[in-house]
Amino acid sequence: MKNCEIPKGCLAIKVGQEGEKQERFVVPVLYFNHPLxxxxxxxxxxxxGFDQKGTITIPCHVQHFRNVRGLIDRDNKSLHHLHVRCFGF
Known part of the structure; x- marks a missing residue:
């Protein structure tokens, strides 16, 4: 995937603490509503502050972000299965 190719419904962000190499992640916009x-x-x-220019940067350790992303993905899958069961699929 090229840097400029971001799937519809997703957003590119940068993650990394000061002094740590930042990594780029492409996350679903649905993440932005998750409490974590x-x-x-x-x-x-x-x-x-709110005056960030360009890509949103999350100031946390990359591994911490990966852990949070895993929890969010697991929550979203659980909610999807719950939703599907409610409709009998």
Whole structure:
């Protein structure tokens, strides 16, 4: 995937603590409504304010972000299965 190719419904962000190499992640916009991701955005607001130019940067360790992403994905899969069961599929 080229840098400019971001799938519809996704957003590119940068993740990394000061002094740590930042990594780029492409995440679904649905993440932005998840409480765990909101906490990360709050940290970004406290670190950089609302005047961030360009890509949103999350100031946390990359491994911590990967762990949070895994929890969010697991929550979303659980909700999907719950939703499917409600409709008998």
């Amino acid at each position: 991701f909101m906490n990360l955005l709050k940290e970004a607001e406290e670190e950089y």
